[in-house]
Amino acid sequence: MSSDMIAARPAPDQRHGIVGWLRANLFSGPINSIVTVVVLALLVRLLWPVLDWALIDADWVGSTRQACTGDGACWVFISVRLNQIVYGFYPEAMRWRVDIVFALFALLAIPRLPFKRIVGVFALIGFPVIAWVLLLGGVFGLTPVPTRQWGGLMLTLTIAAVGIVGSLPIGVLLALGRRSKMPLVKGASVVFIEFWRGVPLITVLFMASVMLPLFAPAGTEFDKLLRALIGIMLFWSAYMAEVVRSGLQAIPTGQGEAGAALGLSYWQRMGLIILPQALKLVIPGIVNTFIALFKDTSLVLIIGLFDLLAVIQSGLTDSAWLGFAIEGYVFAALVYWVFCFSMSRYSQYIERRLHTGH
Amino acid sequence: MSEASATVTDQSMISINRLNKWYGDFHVLRDIDLEVAKGERIVICGPSGSGKSTLIRCINHLERHQQGDITVGGVHMTNDIKRIEQIRRNVGMVFQHFNLFPHLTVLENCCLSPIWVQKKPRREAERTAMEYLERVRIANQAQKYPGQLSGGQQQRVAIARALCMHPEVMLFDEPTSALDPEMIKEVLDVMIELAREGMTMLCVTHEMGFAKTVADRVIFMDEGQIVESAPPQALFNNPQSPRTKEFLSQILGH
Numbered sequence: 001m002s003s004d005m006i007a008a009r010p011a012p013d014q015r016h017g018i019v020g021w022l023r024a025n026l027f028s029g030p031i032n033s034i035v036t037v038v039v040l041a042l043l044v045r046l047l048w049p050v051l052d053w054a055l056i057d058a059d060w061v062g063s064t065r066q067a068c069t070g071d072g073a074c075w076v077f078i079s080v081r082l083n084q085i086v087y088g089f090y091p092e093a094m095r096w097r098v099d100i101v102f103a104l105f106a107l108l109a110i111p112r113l114p115f116k117r118i119v120g121v122f123a124l125i126g127f128p129v130i131a132w133v134l135l136l137g138g139v140f141g142l143t144p145v146p147t148r149q150w151g152g153l154m155l156t157l158t159i160a161a162v163g164i165v166g167s168l169p170i171g172v173l174l175a176l177g178r179r180s181k182m183p184l185v186k187g188a189s190v191v192f193i194e195f196w197r198g199v200p201l202i203t204v205l206f207m208a209s210v211m212l213p214l215f216a217p218a219g220t221e222f223d224k225l226l227r228a229l230i231g232i233m234l235f236w237s238a239y240m241a242e243v244v245r246s247g248l249q250a251i252p253t254g255q256g257e258a259g260a261a262l263g264l265s266y267w268q269r270m271g272l273i274i275l276p277q278a279l280k281l282v283i284p285g286i287v288n289t290f291i292a293l294f295k296d297t298s299l300v301l302i303i304g305l306f307d308l309l310a311v312i313q314s315g316l317t318d319s320a321w322l323g324f325a326i327e328g329y330v331f332a333a334l335v336y337w338v339f340c341f342s343m344s345r346y347s348q349y350i351e352r353r354l355h356t357g358h
Numbered sequence: 359m360s361e362a363s364a365t366v367t368d369q370s371m372i373s374i375n376r377l378n379k380w381y382g383d384f385h386v387l388r389d390i391d392l393e394v395a396k397g398e399r400i401v402i403c404g405p406s407g408s409g410k411s412t413l414i415r416c417i418n419h420l421e422r423h424q425q426g427d428i429t430v431g432g433v434h435m436t437n438d439i440k441r442i443e444q445i446r447r448n449v450g451m452v453f454q455h456f457n458l459f460p461h462l463t464v465l466e467n468c469c470l471s472p473i474w475v476q477k478k479p480r481r482e483a484e485r486t487a488m489e490y491l492e493r494v495r496i497a498n499q500a501q502k503y504p505g506q507l508s509g510g511q512q513q514r515v516a517i518a519r520a521l522c523m524h525p526e527v528m529l530f531d532e533p534t535s536a537l538d539p540e541m542i543k544e545v546l547d548v549m550i551e552l553a554r555e556g557m558t559m560l561c562v563t564h565e566m567g568f569a570k571t572v573a574d575r576v577i578f579m580d581e582g583q584i585v586e587s588a589p590p591q592a593l594f595n596n597p598q599s600p601r602t603k604e605f606l607s608q609i610l611g612h
């Protein structure tokens with residue numbers, strides 16, 4: 001028997017650079033090596049034509065159809081109508097207003113801005129008001145731009161942002177309502193959630209744009225975009241409610257009891273203890289819903305709003321540019337993907353930042 | 359023991375009259391009568407399911423009773439939320455599973471209620487919190503999150519958090535049952551200190567050593583009733599009821 005304590009030793013080194021990794025994971029034996037080579041060959045075979053079409057054989061510069069000489073994609077189709085894809089039919093002279101809103105949005109999306117509290121209040125109250133004034137105009141000497149002239153990426157982002165910002169708080173209230181001990185509040189929440197989850201978004205949009213004006217008193221006119229926004233917000237808030245409720249259920253009852261024992265009121269317990277933990281827990285679910293919402297904004301084209309996809313689609317019917325559907329749809333997909341992937345990465349970053357080791 | 363009795367005054371802190379509670383059809387508390395004087399230290403013991411936790415959870419209305427009266431610090435408990443919150447501000451509670459808020463630091467845990475309930479300025483709340491954290495010997499961990507602390511440390515933070523509200527009564531619901539053996543002592547030491555300072559305490563625990571050291575009275579409960587209530591020496595050495603005898607032989611016998 002040894003009388004000395006065993007001293008701590010460093011853990012064994014498990015990886016030896018790229019070669020070591022390759023040997024361990026891809027070429028650990030004859031069968032593995034063959035599989036690796038075959039899969040690599042297949043990947044090259046499949047991906048090469050795509051790269052060839054999209055990048056190598058593609059046409060990039062020009063302003064007319066005559067520039068499309070190669071066998072690959074002709075991105076000139078996109079570049080000549082990029083303005084329309086971004087701004088829709090927003091009057092050219094006033095597009096700086098949209099640019100300012102874009103710039104503010106990008107600025108607020110930067111994580112870890114200083115003056116957290118002021119920036120937060122500005123993002124939630126100041127920014128929407130400024131964006132609304134700038135985009136719509138009609139005050140402070142700004143020429144009014146009716147919403148039927150809005151379109152493209154700018155419209156897509158507007159719908160997505162309003163949907164996201166609106167559906168989360170409504171969803172939280174519905175989730176709390178569904179767990180309420182008051183029968184009336186609980187009943188109303190359940191009915192609301194089950195109704196909106198039970199109808200397809202397309203029906204909601206049709207109802208909002210076709211049915212609602214029929215029931216409204218003659219002479220009153222709601223903005224078509226506003227109706228779509230309200231429909232989308234209520235529709236997604238029902239989904240959000242269930243995501244948030246799953247988070248609420250994961251918080252141990254002891255948390256609420258400890259808050260109650262400290263004399264905190266119901267809303268203080270929810271706002272300071274339960275929701276911060278529950279929402280953090282369901283960030284993946286919330287962002288999942290945000291991403292679905294973002295992509296489903298493309299459904300507004302069926303009620304005649306010209307969002308990103310609708311603008312690109314309308315470009316396909318331009319007689320001077322027939323036959324560029326693949327370029328159009330690939331580009332649309334790419335734009336949607338970039339935004340959705342950014343949201344996904346952003347949420348992972350937030351999750352890491354909020355982690356407190358429990 | 360004699361030192362402990364000397365500080366007890368006749369002023370009533372908690373008064374419970376013919377308290378009855380049911381969970382569905384199960385009669386969990388039966389005709390409970392209990393008077394707790396200011397500064398009195400009471401240990402409640404009994405087999406599991408005997409209603410001890412339910413009883414002390416009724417005192418700050420974490421459980422709702424169906425019959426009987428509870429008065430805490432002169433406030434008569436009704437279902438009015440304002441009164442309940444008034445009582446809760448005056449009653450600190452420590453739980454078996456600590457129930458610290460994992461998303462807040464130790465210091466924020468302690469400041470939450472003083473800031474939001476008592477509306478104290480943040481700086482003052484933090485100063486008070488640091489004083490109490492000092493007293494439970496954990497001030498050096500103030501900026502950590504609960505998940506980074508051991509069980510014993512977490513429970514001491516929970517005690518400090520309750521004390522930050524300056525309660526007149528402290529309720530302990532099996533505060534050492536979830537702890538590893540080597541951490542029980544550090545929590546009990548803090549509780550003993552608190553008892554010596556004259557805090558009114560109701561403590562559900564099976565730590566009979568603690569009961570002998572600080573309790574003015576030990577209450578034995580079984581099947582929702584108070585079977586026996588006596589000073590620790592009397593209860594341990596000369597139990598009157600056969601059920602008390604049996605229970606004591608089980609927990610002291612080994």
